[in-house]
Amino acid sequence: xxxxxxxxxxxxxxxxxxxxxxxxxxxxxxxxxxxxxxxxxxxxxxxxxxxxxxxxxxxxxxxxxxxxxxxxxxxxxxxxxxxxxxxxxxxxxxxxxxxxxxxxxxxxxxxxxxxxxxxxxxxxxxxxxxxxxxxxxxxxxxxxxxxxxxxxxxxxxxxxxxxxxxxxxxxxxxxxxxxxxxxxxxxxxxxxxxxxxxxxxxxxxxxxxxxxxxxxxxxxxxxxxxxxxxxxxxxxxxxxxxxxxxxxxxxxxxxxxxxxxxxxxxxxxxxxxxxxxxxxxxxxxxxxxxxxxxxxxxxxx
Amino acid sequence: xxxxxxxxxxxxxxxxxxxxxxxxxxxxxxxxxxxxxxxxxxxxxxxxxxxxxxxxxxxxxxxxxxxxxxxxxxxxxxxxxxxxxxxxxxxxxxxxxxxxxxxxxxxxxxxxxxxxxxxxxxxxxxxxxxxxxxxxxxxxxxxxxxxxxxxxxxxxxxxxxxxxxxxxxxxxxxxxxxxxxxxxxxxxxxxxxxxxxxxxxxxxxxxxxxxxxxxxxxxxxxxxxxxxxxxxxxxxxxxxxxxxxxxxxxxxxxxxxxxxxxxxxxxxxxxxxxxxxxxxxxxxxxxxxxxxxxxxxxxxxxxxxxxxxxxxxxxxxxxxxxxxxxxxxxxxxxxxxxxxxxxxxxxxxxxxxxxxxxxxxxxxxxxxxxxxxxxxxxxxxxxxxxxxxxxxx
Numbered sequence: 001x002x003x004x005x006x007x008x009x010x011x012x013x014x015x016x017x018x019x020x021x022x023x024x025x026x027x028x029x030x031x032x033x034x035x036x037x038x039x040x041x042x043x044x045x046x047x048x049x050x051x052x053x054x055x056x057x058x059x060x061x062x063x064x065x066x067x068x069x070x071x072x073x074x075x076x077x078x079x080x081x082x083x084x085x086x087x088x089x090x091x092x093x094x095x096x097x098x099x100x101x102x103x104x105x106x107x108x109x110x111x112x113x114x115x116x117x118x119x120x121x122x123x124x125x126x127x128x129x130x131x132x133x134x135x136x137x138x139x140x141x142x143x144x145x146x147x148x149x150x151x152x153x154x155x156x157x158x159x160x161x162x163x164x165x166x167x168x169x170x171x172x173x174x175x176x177x178x179x180x181x182x183x184x185x186x187x188x189x190x191x192x193x194x195x196x197x198x199x200x201x202x203x204x205x206x207x208x209x210x211x212x213x214x215x216x217x218x219x220x221x222x223x224x225x226x227x228x229x230x231x232x233x234x235x236x237x238x239x240x241x242x243x244x245x246x247x248x249x250x251x252x253x254x255x256x257x258x259x260x261x262x263x264x265x266x267x268x269x270x271x272x273x274x275x276x277x278x279x280x281x282x283x284x285x286x287x288x289x290x291x292x293x294x295x296x297x298x299x300x301x
Numbered sequence: 302x303x304x305x306x307x308x309x310x311x312x313x314x315x316x317x318x319x320x321x322x323x324x325x326x327x328x329x330x331x332x333x334x335x336x337x338x339x340x341x342x343x344x345x346x347x348x349x350x351x352x353x354x355x356x357x358x359x360x361x362x363x364x365x366x367x368x369x370x371x372x373x374x375x376x377x378x379x380x381x382x383x384x385x386x387x388x389x390x391x392x393x394x395x396x397x398x399x400x401x402x403x404x405x406x407x408x409x410x411x412x413x414x415x416x417x418x419x420x421x422x423x424x425x426x427x428x429x430x431x432x433x434x435x436x437x438x439x440x441x442x443x444x445x446x447x448x449x450x451x452x453x454x455x456x457x458x459x460x461x462x463x464x465x466x467x468x469x470x471x472x473x474x475x476x477x478x479x480x481x482x483x484x485x486x487x488x489x490x491x492x493x494x495x496x497x498x499x500x501x502x503x504x505x506x507x508x509x510x511x512x513x514x515x516x517x518x519x520x521x522x523x524x525x526x527x528x529x530x531x532x533x534x535x536x537x538x539x540x541x542x543x544x545x546x547x548x549x550x551x552x553x554x555x556x557x558x559x560x561x562x563x564x565x566x567x568x569x570x571x572x573x574x575x576x577x578x579x580x581x582x583x584x585x586x587x588x589x590x591x592x593x594x595x596x597x598x599x600x601x602x603x604x605x606x607x608x609x610x611x612x613x614x615x616x617x618x619x620x621x622x623x624x625x626x627x628x629x630x631x632x633x634x635x636x637x638x639x640x641x642x643x644x645x646x647x648x649x650x651x652x653x654x655x656x657x658x659x660x661x662x663x664x665x666x667x668x669x670x671x672x673x674x675x676x677x678x679x680x681x682x683x684x685x686x687x688x689x690x691x692x693x694x
Contacts, residue, residue, distance in 0.1 A: 039503045043369065056517055059508035064501040066372050067510040068365060069395050075362030079327060079369025079377075080501060082353035086324035086375045092503060110365065113358030 002186050007034045017060035019052045022208040022215025024222065025126050026052060027179045029061075029097075032124065035189035038063055040093045043077040045107060046070040047099035048133050049126075071106045073098045074114030077121045093122060093193055100127040100141035104160045115169040115198040122192050122199045125162060128207035136210040143230075144283065145276055147268040148210075154271055158283065163202050164301045167236050171198040174236040178204050180222030181246040184233055188244075204231045212267020221265060226250070228262040229284050232291060239300040243291060251292055259284050303483045303547070310473035313441045313480055314380060314406040314466070315340030317448035319350040320488050321404070323378035324495075327355035327366035332418045333470035334382040334408040341378075360385035364392030364403075371401040372509055374500035376452065379403065382470060383410035383424045390428065396463045397432025397525065399510050402455035402495070403463040404448060405433075409572070409623075410470040411658045419659020420469035422572065423624040426600070426632040428465070432525050434532055435600040437571040438468040441480040443552050443598075449492055450539045456495050459531040469623075471659070472573045483547040491546055533602040555604035557596040560586065561611050564593030566675040567648075569608070569637055570621040571597050574655070574662050578621070581667035592671045597633060608640040617649045617678035619670045621690075623656040630654075630687045649678050655690040666690065 012033035019026040025048050033040065042065045044050055050067055054060045068076040073096040081094050096114075098107055103125035111123060130148045131137040138148040140160040147154055166174050173195045175188040185203075192199040206213060206221040213221060225231035226246055233244035249255045259281045263269040272280075294301050308316070314337045318326065326345075328338045344350035353370075357363045363379050371377040381389060386407055396403050411421035425435060434455065438444045444466065451464040468474065483491075499507060513521060537554025544551035559579050561567060568578045575596025585592045595611055597604065612618050618641070622631020629635060634652035641647050653670045656662040670690060677683045 038506075041373075041501050041503065050512060053508055053511050056508075056511050056513040059511055061508060062506055064503060064506040065508045065511070066369060066501055067508070068368065069391055071361060072365030072368075072392065075327075075357060075359075075365035076369035078355050078357070078362075079325065079366035079371075080373045081369075082325045082327070082355050082366070083370035083373030083375035083377070086353045086370070087373070089373075109358060110362050113362055116358070117356065 002183050002190065004182060007186065010038070012038060012062045014060045014062065017052050018054055019048070020209055020215070022218040024179045024218045025049060025128070025205050028126055028203050028205065031179060031182055031185050032189050033063065035186045036093050036095065036193055039091055040095055041066065041080055043068060043073055043080060043094065043096045045073045045098050045102045046133065047102050049097055051133060070102055072110050073102060073107050074110035074112070074123065077123070078114045078117065078119045081119055081121050096121060096123040098125055099132065100125060100129060101131045101139040104140040104162045112169065115166060115171050115200070119198050120196055122201060124201045124203065126203045126205050128205040128210055129159070130210050132207055132210050145269060145272050145280060147271060163200065163236070166200040167301050169198070170239065171200060172238055173199040176202045176204070176231070176233050178222045178226060178231060178233060180219045181226065181233065184244055184246050188235070210268070212270070213265060217265065221262070224257070224262040224265065227257045228259045229256040229288055230259055230262050234291070236300060240298050241294040241301055242298070243295045251288065251295065253285060253288065303481055305479055305481050307477050307479045308441070309336065309475055309477050310441055310444055310468055311336035311408070311475070312340050313444045314448065315344060316482060317445045318378040319344050320482060320485065321378070321449055321452050321492060322376065322494065323352055324375040325353045325355065325367070325370035325377045326379060327357050327363045327370065328379045329357050329360050329363045329381070329385060331360070331382045331385040333410060333474045334380050334385070334406070336474065337380040337406055337408070360388040361392060364389040364396060367403045368392065368396050368399060368401055371403050372399065372501050374495070374497045376495040377403045378405070380406035380408070382408040383412055386424050386428060387412065390431070393428055393431035393433060400461040401463060402452070402461055404451045404455065405463065405465050406448065407465045407467040408470045408474045409467050417658045418470065420472050421623055421657045421659065422467070423657070425465055425467045426624045429601060429632065432462060433601065434462055434464040436464065436466050436598055437600060438466065438473065439557070439573050439576040439596060441473065441478040442549065444468050444473065445480055445482065446543060446549065446552065449488060450543055452492055453539050454532055454535050457535060458498055460528050460535065462525065462528050462532065467572070469572050481549060487546065491543065529602040533604070536599055552598055555599045556607050557598055558611060559594040561593035561595065563591055564615055565591040566617045566619065566671050566678065567593045567595055567612060567615050568619050568621065568667060568671050569595045569597065569633065571600065571633060572623065574621050574623060574667070577662060577664050578667050580664040581671060584664060585668055585671060590672065590675060592675070603636050603640070605640045608637055609644060612641055612648055613644050613646070615648045617651070617674040619651050619653060619674035621653045621655050621662070621667070621670060625654050625657065634687070649674070649683055651677060651683055652687040653690045654687065660691065
């Protein structure tokens with residue numbers, strides 16, 4: 001197991017950048033790049049990370065970054081991979097780094113195409129469960145009941161299950177991550193770096209301005225997401241599902257905290273009635289019954 | 302050694318991409334461009350072409366992948382048509398704004414609805430303002446030569462803008478004509494490998510296409526306009542150098558001028574209508590009419606000075622558009638009129654909308670248009686500025 005002390009001291013994202021207070025996307029970029037190293041090329045569509053980089057002529061990232069249009073992360077990364085191969089350049093990790101809207105909505109076609117073609121790259125979806133850059137509009141990744149500026153009464157549909165959609169592509173590696181569990185986070189990036197072919201990593205990103213939370217609580221909220229079972233850390237490696245260490249205790253229902261503990265800390269769920277909270281709790285419990293099944297059977301979801 | 306082939310226009314485009322040593326091809330099939338996708342797949346799988354081929358899932362992705370490949374430092378080729386080109390629209394802006402020298406064959410086809418797969422220049426003309434150089438070809442030889450020339454032009458540090466090589470569907474894409482492929486070694490010396498000034502490089506990391514405020518945006522756009530002006534100077538030089546080096550006919554640089562010296566009436570057109578116009582001019586000259594032809598080869602950058610120079614001496618200009626800008630007129634007519642406005646003694650100018658959606662435009666049709674313009678010049682007035690030629694009412 002990796003310890004944080006063993007990690008490189010080199011920072012590939014510089015401080016003083018344009019991220020919001022309490023932004024764990026910033027933390028995720030930092031941890032991811034410590035795991036991946038400087039021989040990494042990032043492909044970034046329209047998303048918070050386009051802003052975090054800074055405004056020309058400044059940039060906060062010390063690796064080459066290709067900024068690209070919203071829908072195209074998977075396709076543009078395919079082009080970079082092919083271009084490097086055509087020039088005989090190897091040993092470079094190409095990473096698509098997109099938000100949830102850029103992944104589960106407008107970018108899903110290009111991602112699906114890149115995965116189906118077996119593109120040798122890592123695709124990262126950092127998921128704050130709404131269009132954060134444009135001021136919090138609903139995305140396909142917004143959870144049931146959440147307020148956004150386009151779901152003022154709360155979203156009436158559940159969150160799209162993108163990791164399982166990627167599992168249907170039969171790609172070699174899929175993992176879910178949380179920067180609140182940095183060793184698990186880094187190990188998954190390190191493992192993804194070693195594997196060839198399409199790899200899909202999905203990070204849950206508590207978002208203070210969007211979730212209406214205290215910027216000091218982002219890491220704690222990430223922990224609560226895991227402890228309540230609202231977000232599960234798992235891997236699907238070569239079609240085999242396994243719950244990751246930080247989430248393993250919560251396979252047992254009695255070990256999970258009530259979902260209410262997580263929802264109540266977020267302004268976006270403030271309007272929920274106790275019945276609606278109970279429904280969300282029920283949905284979480286059902287999801288975990290399913291996780292238990294696939295985890296025991298070691299099968300692909 | 303130079304070799305002569307008889308093949309379809311699509312085949313020519315594939316062979317040109319191979320001869321240009323394109324390192325990455327990302328493309329998606331669409332009629333009538335599909336044959337290019339297939340020919341390149343054959344060339345690569347048989348080992349004759351050493352390229353990475355990305356069978357993308359859409360044209361939007363084809364252009365995005367081309368941008369990624371070009372930004373990584375590879376010479377990149379793609380091809381599309383009609384709705385595929387329209388679907389790429391956002392990424393066309395991205396490729397030019399990112400200053401990436403992507404070369405793309407565009408097989409001109411009508412836009413739907415109604416579905417129509419026949420030639421019409423409306424698809425590429427509606428991409429006029431995307432910052433791409435646009436060439437319109439009239440023969441198989443010109444398709445081949447222009448693709449090679451395009452890389453020389455767009456990879457020049459003074460240009461660095463993407464290029465569309467447009468040619469009409471079926472009329473060129475699906476018909477066979479003879480053409481010469483110059484010796485590969487000689488081609489390699491004419492077009493050396495691509496050496497990008499900057500690329501995605503872990504040894505020299507940079508942020509590409511990051512946010513830029515109004516403090517910089519305007520200057521960055523001005524540089525694109527300057528690049529177009531530079532291309533306008535470079536295009537005739539590269540065309541001439543190519544023709545001299547390979548002992549092939551010059552295509553006229555920015556425009557192909559035919560029998561214009563003593564002409565009283567000029568027919569201005571693009572693409573294959575320009576070849577047909579030469580036949581019409583020959584016929585009319587035999588009956589004593591002083592008619593010439595200008596086939597605009599580079600629509601962007603537009604040959605403003607050349608059009609002015611040629612048209613300053615004539616009485617009438619008949620501009621044929623195989624396209625229409627709804628609510629105005631043919632796109633080529635707008636550009637020609639704009640160029641003529643500065644002339645103190647302007648010729649009369651008439652626009653003929655003809656051949657759209659694949660309707661045939663024959664030498665007889667062009668003769669009739671030229672004579673109509675000549676008649677108006679003689680009478681000193683135009684009865685109709687824009688005529689939909691052969692329209693049934």
